[in-house]
Amino acid sequence: MESDEILDADITASATKEGYTATDARLNGIGAWAADDFTIEWIQADIGYQTYVSGVITQGDGNDGSWNSWVESFKVSTFLSTNDTEVFVMNQDGTEIVFPGNTNKNTPVTTIFPAAVHARIVRIICLTAGDDVYVLRFEILGCKM
Template identity: 40%
Template sequence: MIKMKCLLIAVFAVVVQCCLFAATTHADSNCDSCLEAALRPLYSQLDVFRDQLDAVHVSCKKDVLNCSEVGPLGMEDHRIPDASITASSFWGNRADHAPHRARLNFEGGLASSWSSAGDSDPNPWIQVDLGCNVIITSLITQGRGDHDQWVTEFQVAYSDNGQEWTDVTAEGECAPTKFPGNSDRNTHVTTTFPKAFHARFLRILPTQWSMHCSMRFEILGCKSHE
């Protein structure tokens, strides 16, 4: 609000300068001198406009994408229901390898993780419907708890509708960023994204893995105020 008030003051200053210019041109026959005198302060105000607009833009972005407290969004504690966790495939279409087993620290049954179908799915992915738009800041990944299988590298994409996807990229880059993953069964690896983003859907796209594409994870962020 303070920055916006400063911008309005700057606009008012320009209006005053224009009025002075009009009055001067009627009172003085030297129009060139009048024009130069009137425009000189206007030029200085242009830099003020630019600075104020940039400041307001940055301030708005920070306000929208700021999490006062980053926390888990519900994989581990089951606030995200099983039906909201889907994948391109899972091993043998068996429930004991299904996507909902990708919850961080999940244990039990035959497979303590989600496991893709293998060779029949060369480009696997797993995604979560968070139910509404939230601010996402980071991700915790983990390998399969009962076998030496884990994702060593992955990409991330996000969406508002589950149809149109945006890749997470580094600043100034067009290609999707490849994030380092895990190197054992149970160690948590936290990946912080280059910048926070709004999304309802998050998709993880493993690009390399050890032995087999299997993983567990948690999404970190906070509720959106949009």
């Protein structure tokens, strides 16, 4: 994400606030993605090929952003292709993991999955926010195959 290896066209979201697009969600960027409301909102990136993903790094609003907000908790799901079934990152007991997110708008939080997942598309589903809106920047951790 941060290196621009994932193209803007491959970063999408369920909804966005005006001026806070999905393409602004790159880790350490000046801007950020902001959801339109508090319904179930998500943002995702299509890596462009199947690979192993071991985690994500999240941040809140950008340094110059007007929102003092972040995502406090989230789930992660993946897809092997654009037509594939959504698969959540799970605990060993088969339950979907709710990951702790950020506690401020600038400090990156690294989240490592219990096991690497094979995926092409990585989706972050926002559950709770640090202020009045979901605001997020993120990076995907993994390796090229």
